[in-house]
Structures are given as C-alpha cells and as structure tokens.
Amino acid sequence: MAEAAKSRAEAPERLPTWPDEIYRVLKDAGIRQVAMVPDAGHSRLIRSFEADPETRVVTLTTEEEGVAMLAGAWLGGERGVLLLQSSGVGNCINMLSLPVICHMPLLMIVTMRGDWGEFNPWQIPMGQGTRPSLEAIGVIVNKVDEPHLVASTVQGAANLAFNTWKPVAVLIGQRVLGAKNFKELARK
Amino acid sequence: MSNPNALLHRRDVVNELLRDRADLLVIAGLGAPNWDVSAAGDHPNNFPLWGAMGGASMIGLGLALAQPKRKVLVITGDGEMLMNVGSLATIGVEAPKNLTIAVLDNERFGETGMQKTPTASGVDLAGIATACGIRTSRIVRTMTEVAELRDLAHEGRGTTFAQVKINPEALVFVMPPADGVILTTRFRQSVLGDEALFN
Numbered sequence: 001m002a003e004a005a006k007s008r009a010e011a012p013e014r015l016p017t018w019p020d021e022i023y024r025v026l027k028d029a030g031i032r033q034v035a036m037v038p039d040a041g042h043s044r045l046i047r048s049f050e051a052d053p054e055t056r057v058v059t060l061t062t063e064e065e066g067v068a069m070l071a072g073a074w075l076g077g078e079r080g081v082l083l084l085q086s087s088g089v090g091n092c093i094n095m096l097s098l099p100v101i102c103h104m105p106l107l108m109i110v111t112m113r114g115d116w117g118e119f120n121p122w123q124i125p126m127g128q129g130t131r132p133s134l135e136a137i138g139v140i141v142n143k144v145d146e147p148h149l150v151a152s153t154v155q156g157a158a159n160l161a162f163n164t165w166k167p168v169a170v171l172i173g174q175r176v177l178g179a180k181n182f183k184e185l186a187r188k
Numbered sequence: 189m190s191n192p193n194a195l196l197h198r199r200d201v202v203n204e205l206l207r208d209r210a211d212l213l214v215i216a217g218l219g220a221p222n223w224d225v226s227a228a229g230d231h232p233n234n235f236p237l238w239g240a241m242g243g244a245s246m247i248g249l250g251l252a253l254a255q256p257k258r259k260v261l262v263i264t265g266d267g268e269m270l271m272n273v274g275s276l277a278t279i280g281v282e283a284p285k286n287l288t289i290a291v292l293d294n295e296r297f298g299e300t301g302m303q304k305t306p307t308a309s310g311v312d313l314a315g316i317a318t319a320c321g322i323r324t325s326r327i328v329r330t331m332t333e334v335a336e337l338r339d340l341a342h343e344g345r346g347t348t349f350a351q352v353k354i355n356p357e358a359l360v361f362v363m364p365p366a367d368g369v370i371l372t373t374r375f376r377q378s379v380l381g382d383e384a385l386f387n
C-alpha cells in the first residue's frame with residue numbers, strides 16, 4: 001500500500017518544461033559530474049543526465065559526499081552539480097566549509113520541502129532551516145518560486161559559481177514543484 | 189623491523205607509499221595523515237586537509253573521475269574514514285581504476301587525545317570495503333605489503349583499499365600551508381597548468 005502511494009506520488013501530474021531547460025543550461029555550463037541523492041522533483045533531470053554519455057551520475061549515500069566529490073572534481077578541472085532535497089542540505093553543512101574556505105565553485109540545486117503547502121510535518125524543520133543554514137556557512141542562496149524563472153536562476157547561479165569560484169545553491173520552491181498531499185493519495 | 193609482530197610506523201608507511209611519486213596526486217585526511225604526508229615532503233600535488241572530516245575519499249573519487257590518466261592516492265585516518273564509511277559504497281559502485289585509499293589505522297582518534305575508534309573493537313574496514321565491491325581490499329601489516337600497496341597505487345589497475353595497521357604514536361607536527369586557496373590554486377596549477385589560474 002505505502003509503496004503504491006509512493007510511486008503515484010512520484011508520477012508528475014503534468015509535464016513541466018523547466019527540468020529540460022535546466023538540463024540544457026547545465027550542459028552549456030560544462031557540467032560533467034552529477035552527484036545526487038534523488039528527490040522526486042529532480043527525477044526528470046536525473047533521467048536526462050543518465051541518458052547522457054558525457055556526464056557521470058554518481059549516487060551518494062549522503063549528500064555531504066557530493067560536496068567533497070565535487071571539490072575533487074574541481075581540483076581535477078571538471079565541473080559538477082549536486083542535486084539534493086532540502087533535507088539533504090542539513091547533511092552537508094560542515095563539508096561545505098571545504099568549498100567555502102578553498103574558494104571552490106559548487107553548484108547545488110535544492111528541491112524544497114517544508115516551504116509551501118507541505119503536508120509532512122517532519123519536513124518543516126529542515127525546510128525552514130535550509131536558507132539560514134546555507135547562508136550561515138557561507139553559501140550564496142538564490143530561491144525561485146516560478147516555473148518560468150527556474151532556468152534563468154540556474155544559469156545565473158552557474159555563472160556565479162564558476163566565474164567567481166563560490167558555492168551557490170538554487171532553491172526550487174514547492175510552488176514550482178507542486179505540493180503533494182499524501183493524505184489524499186492514501187484515500188485513493 | 190626485527191620483530192615481525194611490531195606495528196608499523198606511520199611515517200615509514202607514508203614515505204614508502206610516496207617513494208618516487210612521479211605525478212601521483214595525493215589527498216591527505218585531516219590530522220596526523222596530513223602531517224605524515226607533509227613530513228614526506230611538501231608538494232603541489234598534495235591536497236592536505238585541515239578539516240572536512242569524512243571527505244577525503246570522496247575528494248579522491250571526484251579527482252580520479254576528472255583525471256582518469258593520473259593516479260590518485262588518498263591517505264587518511266581510521267576515524268576520518270569511519271565518519272563517512274558510506275563513501276566506500278559509492279566508490280565501490282563507481283570503481284575508478286586510478287584510485288587507491290590507504291587508511292592509516294592506529295585504532296585511535298589521534299588528534300583529539302587518542303580515544304579508541306571502532307577499529308580498536310575489531311571493526312573490519314577492509315571487510316567493509318570488500319563488501320562494497322572494492323575487490324582489491326586488504327589489511328596491511330608489514331613493510332613488504334606496504335611496498336606492494338605502493339605499486340598498486342602507482343599502477344592504478346583497479347580501485348584499491350588498504351587498512352594499514354600502525355602504531356598509535358604521537359609524532360611532531362609537520363605542517364603544509366594552511367590556507368585553502370593556496371592549497372587549491374597550487375594543486376590546480378600543477379595538475380592543469382597555468383590555465384587553471386583563469387576561469
């Protein structure tokens with residue numbers, strides 16, 4: 001039962017275009033390594049990268065691994081992106097001192113939970129803590145709440161990260177992703 | 189050396205691993221492994237960590253994937269490795285040929301007062317690495333085995349993991365530059381050339 005509800009919850013209601021748009025933006029930015037712990041909001045983008053022979057998609061056991069991995073990529077001259085859910089930002093905080101203190105670019109694309117229309121109370125603490133904790137450790141934060149602005153926000157963040165050698169996070173709000181209601185799904 | 193049961197000395201181990209290092213790229217975990225690598229000789233192809241505990245192996249993975257023609261050696265502590273032991277699963281799946289992880293296992297958190305780590309109670313890091321799919325994974329107890337490990341790291345014929353059992357000795361600190369920008373920039377300039385100074 002729970003599994004069925006989950007797979008229904010992950011199926012997109014209508015196909016948004018922004019995941020394909022940010023795939024193009026990230027390709028144009030020269031992204032070669034994609035580090036991720038999956039979130040439903042990233043599933044379409046992850047599939048695009050998995051189908052792309054030029055990018056290496058690495059599944060992490062915890063998001064902080066991705067921060068370290070992309071620091072290594074930068075030391076070796078490759079650019080990467082870290083895809084994660086807002087809850088995963090909490091797993092990264094101390095590791096973010098690495099790109100912050102070394103002036104390394106880091107592009108994080110965070111799909112939000114707990115910021116708008118959330119049904120799961122357990123997502124609230126980290127969802128509300130995402131921006132302040134990123135800013136506290138020294139990551140530049142750009143939030144986007146409108147689907148048509150996602151691609152340009154990611155493009156601006158990629159430029160900021162790779163041209164000024166700074167860690168930058170794009171937060172994609174639940175207004176863009178669409179808040180799901182598991183209680184309704186459970187009734188179906 | 190006369191007592192075959194004597195634990196290895198960490199600086200002997202590191203000096204051997206870095207013998208004739210050629211263009212080997214080295215990540216050193218925070219604390220004593222950093223000082224050991226630095227004691228063997230400061231080098232632009234070293235990236236010695238002063239923090240980021242739990243990150244050394246994954247920095248090695250990202251670097252190994254970015255530079256498939258170069259050999260990457262991560263030298264770190266058992267405490268540092270255990271902090272993100274899940275990295276071994278990630279690395280076991282990606283399996284870059286050119287990555288070796290050597291854990292200097294003194295069974296202690298040396299830097300913070302020699303408290304015991306889980307390896308002191310028998311946690312088998314090499315066994316964990318094997319179970320994660322890193323086929324060349326071993327416990328190293330002799331200098332002969334260290335020399336073999338050195339060759340594996342330099343040849344880069346498959347992801348390699350070693351848990352090197354060492355003496356829990358506290359040695360004099362030998363420090364590399366502490367500034368992250370200096371360490372990053374000189375490493376990138378050495379590996380990528382002067383172009384790395386521009387975007």
Ligand SMILES: Cc1ncc(C[n+]2csc(CCOP(=O)(O)OP(=O)(O)O)c2C)c(N)n1
Nearest residue numbers: 219220241265266267268296297298299300
């Ligand atoms: C996230 C984090 N937790 C704790 C510390 C404190 N700390 C610094 S070094 C260290 C122990 C390192 O032990 P190990 O990796 O086994 O190296 P050793 O010095 O024993 O060779 C600890 C716990 C830290 N720097 N960062």
